[in-house]
Amino acid sequence: MxxxxxxxxxxxxxxxxxxxxxxxxxxxxxxxxxxxxxxxxxxxxxxxxxxxxxxxxxxxxxxxxxxxxxxxxKSPMIFRKFESQKNMSFSESCRQNDRSPASHVLSFCKKSADSITSDFLQLPSGEEVFFLERLLLADGIPIIDVHTWLPVQLFPDFDPNAVENGSFFEYLKSAYHYSIADSSRSTVSVTTASSDMAQTLSLSLGDPVLILDSFMESPDGQPLYISREYIAGSRYTISF
CATH class of the missing domain: 1.10.10.10 (Winged helix-like DNA-binding domain superfamily/Winged helix DNA-binding domain)
Structure with a gap:
């Protein structure tokens, strides 16, 4: 007392x-x-x-x-570092911050690629890609809603169940023998939480949200996939 x-x-x-x-x-x-x-x-x-x-x-x-x-x-913020020669994964950043990572698949389907996706993945206009949406959590708290577009021809029979509470990178490596180039390009922008974002990430409407767009290539320069991460800004810090 x-x-x-x-x-x-x-x-x-x-x-x-x-x-x-x-x-x-x-x-x-x-x-x-x-x-x-x-x-x-x-x-x-x-x-x-x-x-x-x-x-x-x-x-x-x-x-x-x-x-x-x-x-x-307030949840302790997760610190994730991006360098010119090595990009830290979400799981790595959680473990370095003494947090327990988890992931859940929210949706998986085929859809027509837009022009940006087609250009980067070097696909014919309108060709279908796999669309994967996952929710990444730290200690059970939603941190990132990540959208990923993958070319069907590179990832036939992609199994979304394999990345339910599992490593996306490790699945690509073990199932398809692909690894990610350390120098793959990423950009960051800022927005505010829409009603859908707020519901998915357990935020209030209008809370700050970081958008991390990543264009991933293999070490030999082959385009692999595009991802867009909607990140709860109050729970996450990115350093370049």
Missing amino acids: LNKNSIQPLYKQLMDIITQQIKNGTYKPGEKIPPEPELAELYHVSRITVRRTVEELCTQGYLIKHQGKGTFV
């Missing part, structure tokens, strides 16, 4: 308690903390004290407010 005779302000004492609860797992990343009136009653302090505590913890990156939903424990 809080010590009202201490020289340390009550809001700082409460900050220490809540940060310790976050660190020991009482409140887990992505979990909603009790509302301010409940915290005020629990710790026998004013709502003003609780409000300042929450605001300070939001500023320090421990908590995040979602309008109309409440205050949640």
Whole structure:
């Protein structure tokens, strides 16, 4: 409980308690903390004290407010580094940040390639490609909605079940003997979450979303596939 005779302000004492609860797992990343009136009653302090505590913890990156939903424990951001000679995979970046990666296939079908896809993959106009959509998670929290376009002729009999909670790169290597060139090209842009994005990534409408477009080639320069990653901006950091 809080010590009202201490020289340390009550809001700082409460900050220490809540940060310790976050660190020991009482409140887990992505979990909603009790509302301010409940915290005020629990710790026998004013709502003003609780409000300042929450605001300070939001500023320090421990908590995040979602309008109309409440205050949640902010997930530690995943750091992913892109270099000219080596691009870090999502699974690698999770493990380096002590997070557990997972992936789920959301959809898989054939569709006609658009002009950008056809040009890069060197396909005749309108030729069909495989379209694969996966949701990538860290410690069960949605991080990336990734869309991938693969030429059917290079990946016949592609099995989406093989990448359900499995490595996409490892599947390409083991099933088709393809590896990815370290220097494959990627670009980043920024948008805000649409209603569909917000639902898929468990975001609020209008939250920041990074878009990572990657044009993947084999080491000998053969175009392999295109991917577009919609990344929860508050949960992920990219360094070039």
